[in-house]
Amino acid sequence: MKTEDERYIARTYKRQPIALVRGDGAKVWDFEGKEYIDCFAGLAVLNVGHSHPKVVRAITVQAEKIMHTSNVYYILPQIELAKLLHDISGGYRSFFCNSGAEANEAAIKLVRKYTKKSEIICAKNSFHGRTITTLSATGQEKYKKDFGPMSREFKHVEYGNIRELESAITDDTAAVMLEPIQGEGGVVVPPEGYLEDVRRLCDETRTLFVLDEVQTGFCRTGAMFAWQLFGVEPDIFTVAKALGGGFPIGAMLAKPGIMDTFRAGDHASTFGGAHLACTAAKAALEVMLEEDLAKRAGELGGYLKERLETLKEKHSIIKEIRGHGLMVGMEMDIPCSDIVDLARKRGLLINCTHDTVVRFLPPLVIEKYQLDRALEILDEVLDEAGIDCI
Template sequence: MNSQEVMDSYDKHVLHTYGRQPIVVDHGHGVKVYDLDGNEYLDFFAGIAVNNVGQTNDKVVEAIKEQAEKVIHCSNIYYNEPCAKLANTLAEVSDFSKVFFSNSGAEANEAAIKLARKYTGKGEIITALKSFHGRTMLTVTATGQEQFSKPFKPLPPGFKHVPYNDIKAMEDAISDDTCAIMLEVLQGEGGINVADKKYMKDVEKLCHDNDILLIVDEVQTGIGRCGTLFAYENFDIKPDIISLAKGLGGGVPIGATLATEEVSKGFVPGDHGSTFGGNPLAAAAANATLSVIKDENLLDNCKEMGKYLKEQLNTLKDKYDFVSDVRGLGLLVGVELTMEGGDVVDKMREKGVLINCTAGNVLRLAPALIIEKEDIDTMVEKLDQVFAEL
């Protein structure tokens, strides 16, 4: 099939739930992807912060090949070694001793919500405005953006939304039925909004004082994206539950819900499940991904390149008055504009660089953690050219 035939097939047979860019990705390696017509793109989106170790990382590909030749799937009625290894590693590198495996971020958040309700015996969850927690009926209701939930009413009960970084609003929202506060320490889909460190410490204290669980949604920010393996580590807090997905599998779908030993007691056999959760193929990919991040010191590279990226973007902020802010953590960075950002995304693609726009006017940059200065320089040069044409 040529590119037009692929796109025509999508239009004819695939539900129209995405605003797709007009390229057909054929292959990629590292920080480059290539379309079916042979055009090269510098990827500063990484599959929505999924390809943290780059496209088709050699070690991840080899792990997938080796596991595929042994067994691709087995039921959770049985044990499998890759899943056991992954559980051990996550426990070793985190503040949590138990994990539930699923297939996506929404599922990881569903498990977190169910576990919090089951453990506490209460039903209410408080989340933040501009948050994003998933597309299932439960997680879209948890999401603090009405545009995502309004078309699907009636919605499940039990959720309150309060302004982000407003501790008074959070405190006022707590009731006798509140079982958990669920937050992103950096709101990705909401516009790359970073929590204040004091705010997160105060939320943690509120939880402790009111016997409420703290859930941190790390679906987009986890697995090295923000310069630490888990973004919450930047805020000197210890949640009761976190959710992971995107970057964990090196591109293979996987979700994980991590909980403390005590909170994990809320689930007993039969309370929750997932046919593909803990799948040996996905677990093998995740094991390889975590090894690459450790062995290649990608957390240090993320910190260094993230700092350099923001420095270079701030030169554009000084140059163009329609750039109102540059913010983020590690290699999840937003460039806020005083105009809609869709045209910028299109023009950057035409220049061979893939970026994204979220919240309407915030350019979202989330390159692989293996990115180098010369790649950042190329992207910033192209962005400068696009800005000059506006």
Template sequence: MSALFQNYARRPISIVEGKGTLVYDSEGKRYIDFTSGIAVCALGHAHPAIVKAIQAQSEKLWHISNLFESPGQEKLAATLVKDLPLSYAFFCNSGAEANEAAIKLARKHTGKHHIIVFEQSFHGRTFGAMSATGQDKVRKGFGPLVEHFTTLPFNDVAALEATIDDSVAAIMLEVVQGEGGVNAVTPEFAEAIQAICDQHGILLIVDEVQTGIGRTGTRFAFEQTALKPNIVSMAKGLGGGFPIGGILGTAELFETFNAGTHGTTFGGNPLAVSVAQTVIEHIFNEEFLANVQAKSVYLKQKLAEALPGNKYTVQGMGLMLGVSCGGDDVAPLVTKLEQAGLLVVQAGTKVIRLLPPLTVSEEEIDEAVKILKSVLIG
């Protein structure tokens, strides 16, 4: 009998080894991993550069506390904000922590409490992040949530305009809703959000926990939209599999997050920032990002060729794609795909989410699409 709380609906396989896009279970079965740890293993499993970074840093220093200066954090922050309209970074351990920090920073800076969020969003499972999440299934059973979050329909300009008043501190959204169905912000909605923020002095928080660090073919997904965030949250791909999260903020916010306002014991520890530095030096590279975009085009093309468009539609950006299955419940399909050797995850109940490592090859894409076709079409 397990001594673990059963809060995960675990699949009945145990993954014990991985290399690149391929993983193997305890029985030796091979799988193509189109989950990458839910958009975490951006450079694939056991990437040699990450292994080397962990080994080298582990022989020097693991943890020292944020009471002391951190050259590694300084270097990582400078690399992340270079050539972006963002100036400062704060590092923590996860996406939920990053979103908590973003919410705290927005409230403290503006002196207001009201934050607008959107249906089908997902921002984490801590109380603040859960309160910002527009999915009842995430919030159910936990009693009173953090107040002053208003949840609106996604991509609905009229609903947003009707809700704006002087009480609003921030608007918070994902450029592509990962857990909520791989729903991308429309150009019209992004333009409306930015115009509202500019006109009313409202802060814009963009949750890039899943979309950031090259996942959509640019450093951050907001770079492909009209959005100009004041705060960006990040995690998942930032550490390539090692836990690290953080926020980036504009220069105007610097004085708000002063000494004692927010902190973390383990956030930005030397091991984490060493790994993250390695990851972004690989990904924040024009050639690498161009390859992600090219693989996205290739994957979409192969899916279009394999799946009939009258039932299956492909949505999303970069290598964060969803296959909408015409209203069918995809849970049984996910199980069948796993049995056939392809690991995927759901996005809601009707969409299969594809999140391969950014290093996936065309040959691996071909094999994955072949498995998808055999399971979905026969």
């Protein structure tokens, strides 16, 4: 598997040595039939679980009718999805694309056209994508090394430091762009009141406030969007990952008065908002609403954090537990890739981000008994690693 993968595919991924071939809710199986509890959800994508029957049915029915026509024609599933997003967000208008990076690219273009300014302030330790512009927005040097020059119109300030942001905003600033919780940066939750202060500062300086909800969106943090959890309304926000229930789709959502700056021809995507993707997304959103996954993520997330705090008392290499809903990070004293390997061997999929943070991003439909089993495995793994228990 490894040899063929490396022979035919660009070697841009450091793969774990398994191939998953089937999934159901929070369970997945590899090609040898081994079962795993999935606490990674394809990197915060499978919020409704693997192969949710309603998403599968919607895609199947749509695929038999028509899959793609381009945005040259009206796309009925796109209108239905945009209406649903409008209703659950309280009035935002959508531009559809295929990924998180593309959604952020669209936001950056809109911000520049609307404000007629180019400078955007982002946070250190942030992640906004891998295209050159979104890499420029990203506040982590390790992703940019070897790919310069970056776009120069991005400034980076310390996440959570409102004074630093205040002094960074100038007459040339078009927007502030942040993640409501930094995901790839190691599940970093902003200090209380920070996002509200950013909103106030943006209002005072007539600067646009953009939130990147690519990882936090769609019930992950205990609210449909994390900005609802923190009680702040951005001017623009971007989504992708969980929107399609496993099917690729992204969107940039803006208040209509801002979105209307975009005119025909200003931005486009061949595949953006096509029939299959929008049908999948509408079905996934309906599942999130019907199954009240925001509430479920809030409740199960609280339980997970409590149980991890108990593990922290036992295992001294756990430094801190943080997060909201089912987006939880466990900061370790040591690099955590070995813990991920040991857990996988015992049937648990977790992820290590920012070198030392074990990240839990399970499907929001995960059952409590599955979470309990995941925690049992984690406890065994920390013991097995012989890692100094108190």
